[in-house]
Amino acid sequence: MVAEVKLFGTLPSPFSQRIELALKLKGVEYEYVEEDLSNKSSLLLEYNPVHRKIPVLVHNGKPIAESLVILEYIEDTWNNNPILPKDPYDRATVRFWAKFLDETILQLVIKSRDATGEEKKRIFEEVVKQLKLLDKELEGKEFFGGQSIGYLDIVVFYMIYWYQLRQEVMELAFITEENLPILWKWSKKLLEIAMVKGCLPSRDIHLAYLRARIGGDAKSTSK
């Protein structure tokens, strides 16, 4: 029997981790298909010909790409355990910050790959400055989504975790308890939740992947 829901991802990707957690929070059964990004399957390229990227969710044979679009699809399709707030203004607020993280902050991190020395340091100071806005947004709250894990918690957590591992590999320290005390505490708390942790590969595998990838980044940007 063909599974109704399939997720094409890579275990160390914060973008596919987001989709795994959302599906788990909704209790949706799915088949996970691991993609080798250095040798993408023809199925992935067929399902996401525009970006040729993971994650792709395939539901009843129909593919959906882009993690934030997939999260909205999951929310629209499975109404139990809502991940988006009910109130339109609260929904706009979490969407605003998710977009900010995936565009403004991610663009800075991508830019940092080409940079060295003082320039690299300056970019990561800017990343911290922007992350401080998210730190402030979380002030006085248990989760971004209020009393339980929601859309913005899912979106932010795996990126922060990924950045933490990246900085370890790069021997930098920009995400620290001192710089981002509220996000720091919240991320430790989330990491203790079995369902959240369950979407992450082991720390060793994750670090090995990042070491290879950051090496790869350096190579590809030196062209």
Next chain:
Amino acid sequence: MVAEVKLFGTLPSPFSQRIELALKLKGVEYEYVEEDLSNKSSLLLEYNPVHRKIPVLVHNGKPIAESLVILEYIEDTWNNNPILPKDPYDRATVRFWAKFLDETILQLVIKSRDATGEEKKRIFEEVVKQLKLLDKELEGKEFFGGQSIGYLDIVVFYMIYWYQLRQEVMELAFITEENLPILWKWSKKLLEIAMVKGCLPSRDIHLAYLRARIGGDAKSTSK
């Protein structure tokens, strides 16, 4: 009496035009506040301290920024005349293409500002290549949204119109009937709809603004 809904925009901006049309389609009354982007008001900076950009929608004193986030807010708040499709997969599809236009294609256009000669030409060939995907998406449809104007029509139309004026100012021809026949025909049809046209400044004012702005872009990127 304080207006319930206020929009901070600039008339020639495709991003604020989107919001105007969505509000008009929903029949929402609003007060429009024109911003001078070379001398932004303190109110705009207070309402959108993160990006310091228009458009900002203020509803009952609460600000919402980022045009795609505002469109979702408008849909969530005023349920009449839906602009998003009902079906979750169709919703995901229009969200995917809106994101593609605002990220992939817009990034290329921004990159073109720094380019000259062959490089500029190459970038615009790439823009056309990407827009052809949207052209294909529209094939056989009256509107992106089906039988009536919806979210993706709103998002794409003002960008295409803006690109058409831009190319006139730059004396380039990348958006042509030959290159993008379906988008071309559809954009002519939309321009004849009074409500759609009503969100645009006059062609002369629009062109004068773009001439000044494209000059400004060149200056700011030469720093």
